Amino acid sequence: MDLLRFATAGSVDDGKSTLIGRLLYDSKAIFTDQLESVERTSQQRGDEYTNLALLTDGLRAEREQGITIDVAYRYFATPRRKFIIADTPGHIQYTRNMVTGASTADLAIVLVDARKGMVEQSRRHAFIVSLLRVPHLVLAVNKMDLVDWSQEVFDEIEHEFSAFATKLDVPDLTVVPISALHGDNIVSRSPNMPWYEGPSLLHHLEHVHIASDRNLVDVRFPVQYVIRPQSLQHADYRAYAGQVAGGVLKPGDEVMVLPSGFTTRITSIDTAEGPVAEAFAPMSVTIRLEDEIDISRGDLICRPHNQPSVAQNIDAMVCWMAETPLVPGQKLAIKHTTRSARVLVKELQYRLDVNSLHRDDTATQLGLNDVGRVRLRTTVPLLADEYRRNRSTGGFILIDESTNRTVGAGMITSAS
């Protein structure tokens, strides 16, 4: 069954937790005992309705014990599709959380409160969705019950948001009026808003076409592990494990290994479920090759006539996620696909104002949650594509070597 990964974004209290709770509740993915405890707590608190946010927040609280991860993943399924929700807490360090949650998403839902309309954060969220090139964007105008299900209010928000989205290069935008609390337009079309003719939110999530979002053209297989069994019996066995980042690989295909440049052929492709006749993104597979070539972690398998850049000069858009600013001259560690290196920040070309989309080329640093364009020089070459071509081989993270914390996320605009 096909899988849709999506992320949610909204300002505090826009109703993100309630929406996720509603989707889980209505898709019956909730364990009965968890549900009963939520119902009990709601009653104790004197809530008029079962407070679905308690469900999400309860799960979230569990996860927050585990410090390192900022994003919680939740799963649910309908007969049509499986879903993974990247649930990112809205308040603190929102850019960082959003980048983490949305970087691998097929779709992002930006929530706004119908009473407040578009606020600065809505613009920022939409901008980050476009920067990360999440292929599908949904604007969910929530709390329609609190504006009397008004078409006028909805139209105005839709209009304002669409106007901003056209400046952003958002390929696919759907706008849905909902009430997460009452379930309107979540699973089925709401009788309270007969003027709305589009799909319910879940219907859209189930039907949005994602198969063609994948890059099936450029074969990219960053090697994560070299598997070499110890036993003498299998002394000649060697296989390369990793996740396909692009293209379609098949046994018999001629391939090139970078950076060495040697060519050979694929003999077989294995998965946890056994051998397969072809592999494509985002499958995790083990590949065997005809010739014994010296390959190590961080190398990349591609087709001889379709290679990524082997580059040390990287121009990229960077979302900065640390309190201490990014400044030219700084040295950082970089993680790009399965390869690690160090970089020097050579130049900050401009900082982008996410509200006006204005480029400030007098900026001398990037602060927490800032986005800007930088020029980097790496210690070893990266096997890189432009982010717009491939989100895996075009993306990277920057790490502060003294604290080992992720301080930035980057999208490559050019590599040479």
Ligand SMILES: Nc1nc2c(ncn2[C@@H]2O[C@H](COP(=O)(O)OP(=O)(O)OP(=O)(O)O)[C@@H](O)[C@H]2O)c(=O)[nH]1
């Ligand atoms: N009337 C009404 N209230 C809603 C709706 N959706 C959410 N709320 C209420 O809005 C408040 C905030 O909802 P949450 O789901 O906790 O908001 P959130 O965006 O998840 O907030 P954080 O988890 O803190 O980021 C709660 O009191 C909800 O009951 C809605 O459709 N209609």
